[in-house]
Amino acid sequence: MTLDDVTQRLRAFAAARAWEPYHTPKNLVMALSGEVGELTSLFQWLTPEESDAWREDPALEANVLDEIADVTLYLLQLADRLGVDLAAAAHAKIDRNEVRFPPPDQSNATTSA
Amino acid sequence: MTLDDVTQRLRAFAAARAWEPYHTPKNLVMALSGEVGELTSLFQWLTPEESDAWREDPALEANVLDEIADVTLYLLQLADRLGVDLAAAAHAKIDRNEVRFPPPDQSNATTSA
Amino acid sequence: MTLDDVTQRLRAFAAARAWEPYHTPKNLVMALSGEVGELTSLFQWLTPEESDAWREDPALEANVLDEIADVTLYLLQLADRLGVDLAAAAHAKIDRNEVRFPPPDQSNATTSA
Amino acid sequence: MTLDDVTQRLRAFAAARAWEPYHTPKNLVMALSGEVGELTSLFQWLTPEESDAWREDPALEANVLDEIADVTLYLLQLADRLGVDLAAAAHAKIDRNEVRFPPPDQSNATTSA
Numbered sequence: 001m002t003l004d005d006v007t008q009r010l011r012a013f014a015a016a017r018a019w020e021p022y023h024t025p026k027n028l029v030m031a032l033s034g035e036v037g038e039l040t041s042l043f044q045w046l047t048p049e050e051s052d053a054w055r056e057d058p059a060l061e062a063n064v065l066d067e068i069a070d071v072t073l074y075l076l077q078l079a080d081r082l083g084v085d086l087a088a089a090a091h092a093k094i095d096r097n098e099v100r101f102p103p104p105d106q107s108n109a110t111t112s113a
Numbered sequence: 114m115t116l117d118d119v120t121q122r123l124r125a126f127a128a129a130r131a132w133e134p135y136h137t138p139k140n141l142v143m144a145l146s147g148e149v150g151e152l153t154s155l156f157q158w159l160t161p162e163e164s165d166a167w168r169e170d171p172a173l174e175a176n177v178l179d180e181i182a183d184v185t186l187y188l189l190q191l192a193d194r195l196g197v198d199l200a201a202a203a204h205a206k207i208d209r210n211e212v213r214f215p216p217p218d219q220s221n222a223t224t225s226a
Numbered sequence: 227m228t229l230d231d232v233t234q235r236l237r238a239f240a241a242a243r244a245w246e247p248y249h250t251p252k253n254l255v256m257a258l259s260g261e262v263g264e265l266t267s268l269f270q271w272l273t274p275e276e277s278d279a280w281r282e283d284p285a286l287e288a289n290v291l292d293e294i295a296d297v298t299l300y301l302l303q304l305a306d307r308l309g310v311d312l313a314a315a316a317h318a319k320i321d322r323n324e325v326r327f328p329p330p331d332q333s334n335a336t337t338s339a
Numbered sequence: 340m341t342l343d344d345v346t347q348r349l350r351a352f353a354a355a356r357a358w359e360p361y362h363t364p365k366n367l368v369m370a371l372s373g374e375v376g377e378l379t380s381l382f383q384w385l386t387p388e389e390s391d392a393w394r395e396d397p398a399l400e401a402n403v404l405d406e407i408a409d410v411t412l413y414l415l416q417l418a419d420r421l422g423v424d425l426a427a428a429a430h431a432k433i434d435r436n437e438v439r440f441p442p443p444d445q446s447n448a449t450t451s452a
Binding site for chain 2: 001002003005006009010013016017018024025026027029030032033036037039040043046047048049050051052054064065066068069070071072073075076078079081082084086087088089090091092093094097098101103104
Binding site: 232239 | 409414432
């Protein structure tokens with residue numbers, strides 16, 4: 001059960017309901033943004049520390065799982081519509097980030113060993 | 114090269130820079146939201162039809178690939194911090210959506226055949 | 227009945243419920259972001275043209291008025307907490323935009339008159 | 340120098356550049372969402388306490404003023420396009436919130452007086 005399977009299910013789901021015409025990149029970006037907004041609202045009044053204890057509140061836990069799933073569903077549908085391989089795009093971005101944010105110099109620590 | 118590999122690289126990347134203390138769920142949700150905002154801004158003045166032609170503008174193409182990658186990176190880091198399996202959460206949500214949005218009845222079409 | 231009056235009411239509202247400790251800039255930005263997400267979701271499947279006809283659907287009209295009000299309430303609370311005069315900040319930004327985006331040259335039109 | 344004046348300036352600004360066709364409610368909501376994303380990104384790694392000290396970092400201060408202005412500019416343009424009086428909508432929403440979130444009972448405190 002992988003994210004690729006999810007994409008296949010989402011294609012069938014949209015096709016069965018004739019929703020593809022609505023799934024333009026512009027519209028899917030808005031849907032993604034709306035779901036991220038809902039996810040954001042779940043954490044807005046929590047301290048950063050409290051946000052790590054989200055599993056302790058069963059209602060919050062269910063809502064977080066629901067909203068992060070919605071975010072995932074729209075990101076996958078957007079990537080599918082755009083024809084973008086998310087794993088490839090993500091790896092390429094980490095490659096760029098490794099140049100942009102070099103790790104701190106470890107030479108002092110290593111030369112003392 | 115999968116999304117699981119991306120998560121592993123992101124863990125090492127954050128560890129090498131001592132960034133884990135910043136990566137609370139609250140903060141990662143904000144970072145995700147910020148990147149979705151940047152992705153949104155790329156499509157804001159386009160018509161839905163124009164948004165499907167994003168590959169025709171090389172600058173737009175590069176920006177979309179960059180921003181959708183950033184969204185993916187933060188979603189994966191958030192899921193990792195939360196300990197959530199995105200594929201499982203996504204499948205469970207589609208299961209719920211199939212009940213919530215039943216497909217239109219096909220019986221008229223089939224009985225007339 | 228002005229936006230300054232709204233700010234005063236919001237201060238009293240938060241004080242009566244002892245909510246001020248939650249109203250840090252970080253938290254209020256998240257709340258603003260969450261409400262903008264809800265507003266976004268109302269327009270996500272509409273064409274740009276349909277989005278101008280929002281008053282024709284009474285349920286949509288009520289939801290838009292509700293969500294744009296929520297966005298306004300959090301923007302005002304954020305500005306109040308930050309001590310920012312939104313009108314002054316907005317005017318200053320338009321001043322900068324006038325330099326950044328000069329209007330198209332009108333000289334052809336005027337010299338032919 | 341009021342927010343109503345800002346709206347007037349924004350109308351003239353858009354007219355001089357022939358931007359009105361782009362300013363549908365759908366597009367303006369996306370623009371608003373994008374700017375809120377930029378504002379969010381400024382606070383994402385700060386603790387709630389640090390977010391109250393934003394004026395102490397001149398670069399952060401300038402960025403916050405810039406982004407909150409952008410949010411305001413798009414909210415005002417959206418309200419103008421929708422024909423919504425933000426102050427009236429905000430007051431009506433506070434009226435509803437006063438019913439929805441009654442203040443804590445003060446009777447113990449008052450009866451003991």
